[in-house]
Amino acid sequence: MDRSIQIKAMASAQRLTVLRLLAEPQKHFGHQWSADPVEFGVCMTFIAEALAVAQPTASRHLEILRQAGFITVRKHLKWSYCKRDERALGDYLDWLKTELSAVK
Template identity: 40%
Template sequence: MRTSEEFADPVRGLKALASPIRLQVLAWLKDPVAHFPAQVDGDLVEDGVCADYLRDKLDLAASTTSRHLSLLTDAGFVVATRKKGWTFYRRNESLIQAFVRDLRGVL
């Protein structure tokens, strides 16, 4: 996992953000309580949102949803956590802030 101190890769980050679907996922994850029902095995804020909830809300195939989440995770914008056989996703706020700061510096 990247830290906020590490320079965010602008090309990887921009590619991850180049999809309206991935931007929507990031928007939902910014306030998961407002966009998703309570979960049994994980707290929406602390643990993140279960991949199944994201898939259902996106109304996409599991493989397509997984690809979108993988791109966001690889870019560092979201953190994936395994818990009780499920994968939960939450925003990596420190890296998002570092990415925005670094991108401003480049532009």
């Protein structure tokens, strides 16, 4: 994984907000009717609404998170659904902890 993309993904308050919201999809997106937000993911439209940004802006943030490996995107019909990748996030946090504590 390209760590520079991951660092870039984490360098945005809005992208961090997305990751926090997706940590508890039922709590924040329980009103999603098209698919179970926990099992299937959260529709990009609802993420844009939660961020109070236009959909193209939200899509750009989500694409950076996807490139970093922090979310997966699943398409169904005309919608795209996002879900956190807990393994990738854990790997990144482990790497960052090692990098910041290691004497080289």
